[in-house]
Amino acid sequence: MEPVRPDLVPDAGLSREEMEDLQREIAETAVFTDDHAIDPDRLSNPLASAASEEEPPIVVGVDQSFLQNEEGDQDRALSAVVAMQGGEVIERTYAVTPLEIPYIPGLLSFREGRPILAALEALSVDPELLLFDGSGRIHFRQAGIATHMGVVLDAPCIGVAKSLLCGRPRSTVENLPEGERVAIEANARVDAPEGTLLGYAVQTRQYDSPDRYINPLYVSPGHRVGPEVAADVALALATSYKLPEPVRLADSYADEAKRDRVE
Numbered sequence: 001m002e003p004v005r006p007d008l009v010p011d012a013g014l015s016r017e018e019m020e021d022l023q024r025e026i027a028e029t030a031v032f033t034d035d036h037a038i039d040p041d042r043l044s045n046p047l048a049s050a051a052s053e054e055e056p057p058i059v060v061g062v063d064q065s066f067l068q069n070e071e072g073d074q075d076r077a078l079s080a081v082v083a084m085q086g087g088e089v090i091e092r093t094y095a096v097t098p099l100e101i102p103y104i105p106g107l108l109s110f111r112e113g114r115p116i117l118a119a120l121e122a123l124s125v126d127p128e129l130l131l132f133d134g135s136g137r138i139h140f141r142q143a144g145i146a147t148h149m150g151v152v153l154d155a156p157c158i159g160v161a162k163s164l165l166c167g168r169p170r171s172t173v174e175n176l177p178e179g180e181r182v183a184i185e186a187n188a189r190v191d192a193p194e195g196t197l198l199g200y201a202v203q204t205r206q207y208d209s210p211d212r213y214i215n216p217l218y219v220s221p222g223h224r225v226g227p228e229v230a231a232d233v234a235l236a237l238a239t240s241y242k243l244p245e246p247v248r249l250a251d252s253y254a255d256e257a258k259r260d261r262v263e
Contacts, residue, residue, distance in 0.1 A: 026143040040233050062149075136219075142192055
């Protein structure tokens with residue numbers, strides 16, 4: 001995969017104000033509605049895929065790990081990409097690139113975007129959907145890493161975050177039953193009209209116990225995907241684990257590749 005909008009590729013040399021302005025431009029360019037032919041049911045239902053004359057879509061999960069220098073400081077990002085089709089892994093790639101800036105909340109794509117693009121460029125398959133371990137529209141300027149990468153690549157993307165960066169749930173998200181979702185709407189911390197639907201808290205897995213519970217994932221459209229389908233996809237791809245399988249396997253592959261490089 002190569003950038004369709006190279007002018008929007010993250011540039012760590014920009015000032016913080018310039019980065020935030022670029023995110024606002026990306027949010028204005030992003031499409032937060034469904035502009036694809038992906039049927040979430042075909043992602044999780046083998047019978048639905050078998051009944052269709054088309055092959056199952058290729059879905060990619062993206063995650064990262066970090067490498068340290070001799071002083072123990074993180075100085076390189078290892079971006080891992082796992083491509084799946086019909087529930088099977090068909091390709092894995094990773095790239096290691098220097099880290100140019102420290103972690104700054106809300107500016108993750110400027111730290112990790114170029115490493116991710118390097119890993120995606122090494123892919124030989126052409127994915128129809130990408131899932132990122134991070135936010136999409138649930139972001140201060142509606143341009144989390146899934147949105148930024150989605151617009152740069154002009155590809156359908158979804159953000160899957162483990163915690164809520166901003167916005168507010170429309171109802172409680174504590175101890176939700178498996179399969180439930182709660183809308184996340186814009187509040188004063190988001191550059192959007194108050195109450196705008198940004199995504200969903202999605203309960204992909206839950207304990208069958210009153211004494212403990214699993215927190216939901218915060219799923220939001222990145223680009224060319226609507227919030228409802230984004231939530232449907234997260235549920236469809238979460239098999240035996242909380243994380244959707246492409247993201248979970250990308251996380252595991254990032255750890256594996258990191259071990260191989262340091263051993």
